[in-house]
Amino acid sequence: MKMNTLAQLVRVLLGVAxxxxxxxxxxxWTGHASSLIPVHAAIGLLFVVCLWVLSILGLKAGVNxxxxxxxxxxxLAVPIVGAIQMLLLPGAWHWVVQVTHLLTGIVAMYLGALLHKRISLAIS
Ligand code: HEM
Incomplete structure (x- = not known):
């Protein structure tokens, strides 16, 4: 598969995930679907693997x-916070972990999009 096609595919997967x-x-957060936490964690791992693939493509493409x-x-930080979250499910300070988790996730989405952009520029 061509590098560009793979990068594009991973970018779409990253967005959907x-x-x-x-x-x-x-x-x-609103108290629903907690039985789907394992599904969330599995999609989260897919998301993280997409970032790894983009990192490898970034190195190959000569991105900074x-x-x-x-x-x-x-x-690596995203699943670590996610795992801490699973351990700290109850507790008064849980919201701190929740907000940290949400922010690390949103920053990760932005970083994935940025890296994809740089890869596209580097190989076009
Ligand atoms: C391997 C990666 C991930 C794991 C293991 C994981 C795990 C979890 C767990 C256990 C919860 C718990 C719910 C609760 O405390 O009530 C949660 C909630 C949540 N996750 Fe993840 N997650 C991962 C990746 C992500 C990513 C990449 C995003 C965003 C792009 C994200 C967004 C959220 C949000 C918005 C919540 C609800 C609010 C919060 O607890 O922060 N997660 N996640």
Whole structure:
């Protein structure tokens, strides 16, 4: 598969997964669908793997290495906060983890889109 096609595919997957994660997250936040948390975590892992693929493509395409490294490190932070969240499900300070989780996720969506843009520019 050509690099451009793969990058495009991953970008679409990232977008669809991101929207699904936020929608599920809103449902959890409003006290619904908590039985779907494992589905959310699985989609979350897919989302993170997409960021890894983009990081590899970024390296191959010669995108700024600092940006690639930052996206990769961020992609590790997202599931770590998600896992902490699962451990800390009850508790008075849970909202802090929830907000941190939402923000790390939103920043990750932005970083994925940015890296994809840089890859497209680098290989066009
Ligand atoms: C491997 C990655 C991920 C894991 C393991 C994970 C896990 C979780 C868990 C366990 C909850 C708990 C619900 C609760 O505390 O009530 C949650 C909620 C949520 N997740 Fe994720 N998640 C992941 C990725 C993402 C990403 C990438 C996004 C956004 C793009 C996201 C957005 C949300 C939102 C908005 C909520 C509801 C509010 C909140 O708790 O922050 N998640 N997630």
């Amino acid at each position: 991101g929207v699904a994660l936020v929608l599920l997250g809103i449902a959890f 290495r600092r940006l690639v490294a930052f996206v990769f490190i961020w992609s």
